[in-house]
Amino acid sequence: MNRFLKRLFIIPLIAAALPMAAAGPSPEDYITSDPFETMVLLGRFSEKSPIYQMPSGSANGGYITSATTSGNAIIYPLGYVKSNAPNSYFSIVSKETTLLIAGESFELNATMSVDPSNYVITAYTDWDRNGTYEQEAQAAQVNASSKSFVQTISVPETAALGKTRVRIRIDSSTPSSADASVSGRIYDFVVYVMGASDRTDCFISVTSSNNDLGSALIETAPNESGRYEIGSRVTVKAVINETAETAIEFKGWQEGGEIVSKEPVYTFTVTKSTSLIALFEAALPELATPEVSTAEAPVWYQIMNAHTADTRKERYIAYDTNLSSDYTTELRAEKPAAQTDKFLWRLEDAGNGQVYIVNRGNNLSISGPKVLESENFTVSATGSKFAITPSGNSNGSYSIQYEGDNSYLLNAKDGLWSIVLYNAGIGTGSGWYFYKVTINPPSAVDEIDSYAAPQGRLYDGHLTITGLEAGSRVRVISLSGQLLADFQAADTTLDGDLRYAEKFIIAVVESASGKTISLKLLDSKL
């Protein structure tokens, strides 16, 4: 897009979406559709910037998959998403940023690749811009089931204007300082503090706890500032992703760690800027008696070890070719579990009362030699045969016996978490629970033919979706739940511009026949 058109396009749209009070700063002064122009505008924001210490350490555990900001302090919200683990334990996030005003507070809403409750999350800020971090008084609110946390941060009225950072540490134990060595992850989010301005409206954002399971959107249109007047009524909506394979439940709207409504459609009166998280969960697997099934009519299980020691409990058999310092074998006892293929197994009849244990992701079966303890099991096309029988322990677990021999029991090796054979631990280390996981059957072929999956492309704020059912409604929302566009598709293809450019969007498609799916799209220009 040439410069004239770019200006013509971006400024009115951003200005319409996110303008500030007359005397205050405007996002379009700093955020444009050209990422390199934005880079310069923000890069020169503070003539002199502090130099921060980079702690020593090593990467360990999970990482932040998305981070957004919301609240009264927000002029322009953060929209950080990451689908892969960063290369280093230490990440500076500056390409995606947030603009703040002093004297207000905001929430940093983050989701992680793992359950954050297993870690210590600590936030640090440097509002006087002297290069030394101070710890935020308020602790992060962690939601284990949604793998998310919310960190409330106050920007003092005395905050120095200019570029500074919010440091989020994700440690295995409480750090002694912002700069202490880390075993985990450190994120330095670069933020920009601007002067305060008076306002009578608030910033409302909604976020899905898991975009694979469902979407969150604000149904009520904002004012021309992209905000909502105090006292006005706002309706938010949680939409379950009906194309997901697993059964999904909507658990409610979470605000500041509390469930404020369990209704998918929730209307409330605006009193402050706030961020709501729509909590979606895959339906919990049910403890079950293991049964043989076929590839055509599979019954899928998570297989959890019955050991009760803190480090050994709640570990599930998983197959993953990605190795790490925690898991050095592809077949392992891993935690926490998810309803993803690597954790899902079915039992295929091997004759003589024995079974193959088949992985859903690759159709390979658990296999290994009949050797106690020293041989790590893996998966293969042929697989080993096992007899699965009640362990006899009162905990109701099952033994997985190698070729029916009760002296060779499948077990999780303590500390290494590889899968081996043991001649001990019946009912505990050699005991297993089978949790049945409900998987939605794929659509019938003729149904697929009549409603092919829509395909979307986002480039420079322009959205194209093909393969729509005629008459579909397409609502486009930002990571923070702002409604960027609401289209009614006349035919199978939709073309339209968003209210303002966003790097990451979710298009919620509701077909005329009532089917709802969501498309996650990255703007390939931004």
Added chain:
Amino acid sequence: MNTSKFIYPASGLLLTSGMCFAQERDAVATTERPNVIYLLCDDMGYSDIEAYGQQMISTPNLNRLVNQGMTFTQFYASTAVSAPSRASLMTGQHTGHTKIRGNKEIQPEGQEPLDPDVETLGHLFQQNGYVTGCFGKWGMGYPGSGGEANDMGFDVFYGYNCQRKAHSYYPEYLWNNKTKENQNGRYSQDAIHEHAMQFIEDNKDKAFFGYFTYTIPHAELCQPQDSIVEMYKGKFQEPNPWYDNDDYGTATDPRTQFAAMITRLDTYVGQIIDKLEDLGIAEKTLFIFTSDNGPHNEGGADPTFFNTEERLRGLKRALYEGGMRVPYIAYWPGTIKPGSITDLMAAGWDMMPTFVELLGEETNWRDEAMDGLSILPTLTGKGEQQQHEFLYWEFHEENGRQAVRAGDWKLIRQNIKNGNPTHELYNIAEDPHEDNNVANTYPDKVEELKVIMDREHVHSNIFNFGR
């Protein structure tokens, strides 16, 4: 051209050389026909300074320059290593046309010289009555070759003749014009900068062209252990100390040294701005800051660490964007709009036509054709800015590379010397990091850009891709 005469004594430096380079210099800088300072630093990458996304290194004076001047987001060095990049700048010809297209050393000191008959930027300014000075690394003509700075249009030269010698920041000597000057343990960049500042001072009432080719942040990574280094002490992990390899000296804390070298260069920039303002000649001076190619990873340097978000792909020697797209900031108070930003596509060989227009010269001021376009309309906001139909680069190490950018499209040819070249096509607007090679999707575009590539490479007996 003016005809009245002025003999430039170069602060006595010329006299001490035992040679006479005295030229007739009579021009006086004005707000319309200003002094020009072209600060070409060495191996500084796109995101090595704050205005271009750097988050770990402090560059307040370059921010000041950005806030007062114009910042280019798509300016390209002439190629991805030093000597040809500088030769292209100096001759106004891209690397398919200019004589020096690679780093070719001549023992014991120096590089392949420029064509002695070519007229350079130095000549252009000299012929327009400007006093000209080069301070830093030359690298385009070994001593006695006829291609030294003093032979190629510069009244004054102070610095390294040879790129290899410039790998040491504490050299035994620097060249003061054509005389070796013992340094006695002095940090070369301080000495070079001091001479450059003196050049400004000496010529404040005249018109001058200063070609400041400071070596920072090229390896080796060392400097005086002063307050600038102290700012960074203990700030970074230093897992990979570097030890002397007979080319680059030891740097046990290379990240610290690299960061401090950038800030040191930034400090020099601040001193130049201050000097121009103090002398009251800021509005009569066009000061340009840029780099000769992308970031290096030599002597312990760790560009991956300092550019964690990797805005561009590739380092020095690559014809990906990271190897060639560089910072470019132009400062000319009263003429250039403060804080302006442009995405104009421009390159090193555009400087000669730009300065030709600035000086009011004719485009046929010399016999050889110029490849570039003037970017003066963009700088001044006056006149119509012409756009490049294409930009062309070539590189003669590592099996040879060529690249063409035409509009949003860019074609990169690699492995030329082994006779089985590869071609990668990228849409730079859509994919500035060059992750998605779309050559198979757009074969016609590949063929179109190949034609430009083949046409723009004029045969060279020295740099010929092994043909």
